[in-house]
Amino acid sequence: MHGSFRLVFVGLVCLGWSGSMPLAHAQKSASAAAGLNNAEALVDRLVQRSLSLRDLAAEVQVQADVPRVKIRPLSATMHYLAPDRFHLQSPRLALLPRQNPMELFEFLKKPDGYRSMLMGEDQVGRQRAVLLTLLPTGTGQDWQLIRLWLQPSTARILQAEITRRSLGTVQMQYFYRIAIPPADPAGLDLPDSLLFEMDASSLKLPKALTADLHRGSPKDGSKMAQRPLQAPDGKARVAMGFRWISKNQGAAARFFKTQKAG
């Protein structure tokens, strides 16, 4: 199911967003590994890139695959204003991860709040990556551990995993249409799509107030109640495909100002 969901998700992003360019991790530049082979250099690059993120607006395609929940894909408009204002404007009900998609960049902007360790090399898909682990310097934080899989040469985030006390572990996979990130270290390098994956094995919904006639006998019904509609591996997945409308051009600031005035 995971595979088919990913296939649908990739298709959705490719077709929905003009998609003549292949959606892939940046393979070319990965092979040209050079320079950023220590934790400080990688963090420095990540901080620079994150600091340049201030004001974003995008059209978003959201597709959720959650056990025992059936919801159709939808289109919405997203606004993000640093440091922590995020709003998804959707005419329909949307299921989203609890953290906003830009939250990781907010973490990264404050290097005093964490210490980093390079944990060696790993693979993300068919791509070579370096694994960077971030640990909080203080004790009061909700987050416990961040693991980042980065492109060695450019520090582009390919995959991330955030573990928190309150929400558990959420994995995020980043997909880029353009294989090579901007040469400018402070240049924006935004993903074209994101795939969130989180544990939903403990997800429980109250039983229906009345039995479903056309879903078998009460005996069958109780079996059905324990059977997930989708995602049989117990994972909830939310895919978000972005078409960036405005990057640091004040669109989100204007939006939130209008909202406040309204």
Place this chain on the structure above:
Amino acid sequence: MWWTALRNESVKILAKPRSYLGFLAITLLVGVILLALALDGKSYIEFVTSSLQQSLTVEGSMLNGYLVGFIILQMLVVHLPLLVALVTGDLVSGEAAMGTLRNLLTRPLSRRGLLLSKYGAAAVYTLVLLLWLGIMAVMVSPWIFGVGDLAVLSNEGLQILPAEEVLPRFLQAFGVAFAALYTVACLSVTLSCFADNSIGPIVGTMAIIMVFTLVGTLDVALFDQIRPFLFTTHMAAWRSLFLDPVPWGDILFSMVLLGAHWVLLIGVGLWTFERKDILT
């Protein structure tokens, strides 16, 4: 002639105070549900989605007019048979009790025609009662709570239907609910043909519904074979119209089975009424 008889029977229903009890009950109950959900609807939604919200967040309001309409329909369709039987169980036996039945049959209308006009009037009453519930559920609720996607909780989990699909599904659901309620009306009119007072058919109808519901609910293998053929099993068939995809084959089976009940009950009623020794 038959249309005149149908009109007369409908006017007689209108003239009885008990006919308005159903409308009053629906209005009061819907008012109570609307008030309760307006004051405490958010906690109801939180109860349903609390586990989901541990790892995900729902953008947009689940508590909207369509959900409230669905809740109203789900709660009240259970009670509507009583309100229907209260009026339709009196259509023949009430005349017998008042001593107007023999007088009525002196008119140039066959017994069959007269009884069919009573079945027709029962259909009109059921339809109007259901329409009133529909107005309260699908027009008043969205007016108060607004519209949006409908989140339906079923045995399989939570299904979220886009708002633009909800209204047509409600209309179809009312059609299926009418088929179920008219079966109750047919049952009570048929029982009414056997009795000379109103209490018997009304209580009899409710007793049959209770026994059939119990048989349908008991998870005993003995009842597995008969369960699909009880009309009470199909009383909630309208809910299936809010599943995605809609199980059209199953709904068609429900409609055919309910239709067969109409034919059977009306047939039994006609057979009994045509042979009945009418003394009053």
